[in-house]
Amino acid sequence: MAGSATTVMRSMVGRSLRLVAGRPWFGICLLLLLALVVLGPMLNVFLWAFTRNWAYPSLLPTVWSIEFWDDTFARADILEGFIASVWISLIVTGLSAVICLPAAYAFARMQFPGRTFLLLSFLATNAFPRFGLYITIAVIFFRLRLIGTVPGVVLIQLVNTLLFMIWIPTAAFQGVDRALEEAALDVGASPLRVFLQVTLPLVAPALAAALLLTFIGTFYETQGALLVGVPEVRTLPVVMIRLINNQVIVQYGAILSVALWVPSLLLLIFAQRVLRGNTIASGFGV
Amino acid sequence: MATLKLHSLVKRFGDVTAVNGVDLSVENGEFLCLLGPSGCGKTTALRMIAGFENPTAGDIFIDGMPVTAMPPNRRPTAMVFQQYTLWPHMSVFQNIAYGLRLRRLARAVVEEKVADGLDLVGLAGYEKRLPSQLSGGQQQRVALARALVLEPKILLLDEPFSSLDAALRVRLREELLRIQRQLGIATIFVTHDQEEALSLADRIALMQLGNIVQLDTPSELYAHPRNLFAAEFIGAMNLLPTHPSDPTLGLDPRTLSLPPGMQGNASLTVAIRPEDFQVTVPSEPGMWTGEVEQTMDMGHYRKVLVTLAGASAPVKVFMAKSMEVRERQTIGLTPLRYLVYAEESEPVEVVPDRPMPQA
Numbered sequence: 001m002a003g004s005a006t007t008v009m010r011s012m013v014g015r016s017l018r019l020v021a022g023r024p025w026f027g028i029c030l031l032l033l034l035a036l037v038v039l040g041p042m043l044n045v046f047l048w049a050f051t052r053n054w055a056y057p058s059l060l061p062t063v064w065s066i067e068f069w070d071d072t073f074a075r076a077d078i079l080e081g082f083i084a085s086v087w088i089s090l091i092v093t094g095l096s097a098v099i100c101l102p103a104a105y106a107f108a109r110m111q112f113p114g115r116t117f118l119l120l121s122f123l124a125t126n127a128f129p130r131f132g133l134y135i136t137i138a139v140i141f142f143r144l145r146l147i148g149t150v151p152g153v154v155l156i157q158l159v160n161t162l163l164f165m166i167w168i169p170t171a172a173f174q175g176v177d178r179a180l181e182e183a184a185l186d187v188g189a190s191p192l193r194v195f196l197q198v199t200l201p202l203v204a205p206a207l208a209a210a211l212l213l214t215f216i217g218t219f220y221e222t223q224g225a226l227l228v229g230v231p232e233v234r235t236l237p238v239v240m241i242r243l244i245n246n247q248v249i250v251q252y253g254a255i256l257s258v259a260l261w262v263p264s265l266l267l268l269i270f271a272q273r274v275l276r277g278n279t280i281a282s283g284f285g286v
Numbered sequence: 287m288a289t290l291k292l293h294s295l296v297k298r299f300g301d302v303t304a305v306n307g308v309d310l311s312v313e314n315g316e317f318l319c320l321l322g323p324s325g326c327g328k329t330t331a332l333r334m335i336a337g338f339e340n341p342t343a344g345d346i347f348i349d350g351m352p353v354t355a356m357p358p359n360r361r362p363t364a365m366v367f368q369q370y371t372l373w374p375h376m377s378v379f380q381n382i383a384y385g386l387r388l389r390r391l392a393r394a395v396v397e398e399k400v401a402d403g404l405d406l407v408g409l410a411g412y413e414k415r416l417p418s419q420l421s422g423g424q425q426q427r428v429a430l431a432r433a434l435v436l437e438p439k440i441l442l443l444d445e446p447f448s449s450l451d452a453a454l455r456v457r458l459r460e461e462l463l464r465i466q467r468q469l470g471i472a473t474i475f476v477t478h479d480q481e482e483a484l485s486l487a488d489r490i491a492l493m494q495l496g497n498i499v500q501l502d503t504p505s506e507l508y509a510h511p512r513n514l515f516a517a518e519f520i521g522a523m524n525l526l527p528t529h530p531s532d533p534t535l536g537l538d539p540r541t542l543s544l545p546p547g548m549q550g551n552a553s554l555t556v557a558i559r560p561e562d563f564q565v566t567v568p569s570e571p572g573m574w575t576g577e578v579e580q581t582m583d584m585g586h587y588r589k590v591l592v593t594l595a596g597a598s599a600p601v602k603v604f605m606a607k608s609m610e611v612r613e614r615q616t617i618g619l620t621p622l623r624y625l626v627y628a629e630e631s632e633p634v635e636v637v638p639d640r641p642m643p644q645a
Binding site: 177179180182183184185186187188189190191193197198201202 | 358
């Protein structure tokens with residue numbers, strides 16, 4: 001009985017799926033709905049960036065304008081925030097690479113006690129509510145007089161980068177066939193040369209992906225920078241939050257959002273060109 | 287032109303002994319196969335020669351010089367690996383030229399040697415290809431060229447053709463043998479495929495559990511396997527456990543003449559190659575009688591499984607296709623040649639028509 005019931009169910013589901021599949025408008029509707037949910041908020045921000053006046057019932061801005069763009073970029077705090085963000089992101093990415101890449105190599109290639117535990121421990125920073133973690137760290141930083149300093153911001157942002165910078169390169173190093181390295185040793189290359197000329201080129205796409213993700217992630221990191229950096233150190237996202245909180249002018253926030261969206265888009269386009277399509281996935285060991 | 291000598295080579299991984307005291311010498315221009323089932327230590331032995339594993343004990347000499355402590359990048363050996371180990375980010379030219387460039391050879395010399403190498407393996411004109419644009423067989427040819435252009439003293443091959451399909455495997459085998467003869471390079475070839483070993487090697491070192499069981503020419507190894515393991519591993523073989531006073535096979539003991547010295551032995555095994563039976567239809571008195579269980583057409587010969595009365599497993603018989611046999615038919619078998627194995631002693635070959643050897 002149960003068997004026949006499931007058969008009936010299955011045939012009904014199959015029939016309705018076939019009915020739906022036969023009508024392209026259903027798929028189009030789904031796509032539009034998805035686009036609305038995903039792109040809607042972005043579109044709203046985009047429109048606000050070019051608006052002078054947007055009265056309530058109107059679907060589109062009532063008066064278009066780009067005058068706020070000049071205003072926004074004329075502000076000293078935004079320029080300073082941009083410079084601070086770029087510098088801090090570069091420092092964090094560089095430090096993270098120096099710390100994590102040798103560690104990733106060790107995780108991939110060496111057996112030592114506690115290896116699995118240590119590798120999993122890097123997940124821990126992502127397993128707890130970020131803000132709670134930051135507050136406890138901030139308490140320690142306060143005693144160490146790191147609050148409101150660039151080293152403080154760099155340190156707290158480093159925490160975020162560990163997962164990507166350890167896991168992706170570890171998977172990449174693990175993915176390099178040892179026989180390829182042995183073949184290079186065999187024809188006479190020294191171990192250092194093998195690493196530089198065989199291992200490194202093979203993991204380069206995954207390392208580039210990890211560096212890129214780290215840079216972008218750090219550039220947009222807000223919570224840690226807000227908690228540890230303020231008031232002396234202000235990265236761009238922190239400046240943006242202040243603008244949105246303190247100003248009645250929505251356009252500043254909107255313009256900054258659009259402007260901040262550009263570098264990550266450029267980096268991702270660059271990434272797609274430089275890296276082969278499956279690199280990021282392969283970095284995760286997929 | 288070079289020689290290789292292994293002296294009491296031992297390799298242990300923790301509690302596991304992979305290679306258990308191997309002595310071996312390979313002569314100038316010799317083609318030697320290390321043959322054995324997986325886990326017999328053949329690959330470990332090869333990797334010690336290449337320098338990828340450090341021996342737990344023992345020494346390796348090339349041309350009389352100890353190389354045991356020499357790292358792999360300094361050893362005058364070159365290896366072709368089981369998987370295609372071409373560097374995927376380098377072109378065919380760059381792959382082959384890599385080792386030459388490390389030796390700081392002039393550009394023109396490198397180009398010439400790469401061209402010669404590709405010529406040798408039949409891939410002239412493939413310089414600019416990437417490994418991903420080559421088939422498996424082509425990749426393995428490039429790997430061979432990469433090893434050969436360095437003019438190593440010893441060429442090492444670790445099951446290089448095992449991931450290729452059967453027809454290609456046979457063709458590359460022939461090509462490898464041609465190149466090896468042409469260059470006269472001492473070669474060690476690791477394989478688990480006895481057919482491959484028999485067809486390639488000047489001598490075969492048959493390994494089991496980390497030891498060399500037998501070191502002989504292919505024809506000697508086939509004709510006179512030294513123990514039951516060798517008898518079973520090389521070629522097809524019927525192993526019939528028997529006892530002089532207890533004809534467990536249900537055979538007439540007179541038809542199975544045992545060497546005089548062995549008749550008192552408690553446990554004996556008779557080993558008969560499937561091609562060493564004479565088939566008689568119908569069976570005559572004094573012959574082994576059996577029923578045909580299955581016949582298989584193998585192309586140029588026929589393989590027949592015959593159930594002997596009282597025997598536990600059917601015996602394999604290879605016979606000419608000119609003779610017809612049907613399944614369920616009763617036929618007579620006469621062993622023309624067989625080996626008798628007793629525990630703890632050398633096997634004795636018996637050829638019934640000839641006088642019995644005195645053991």
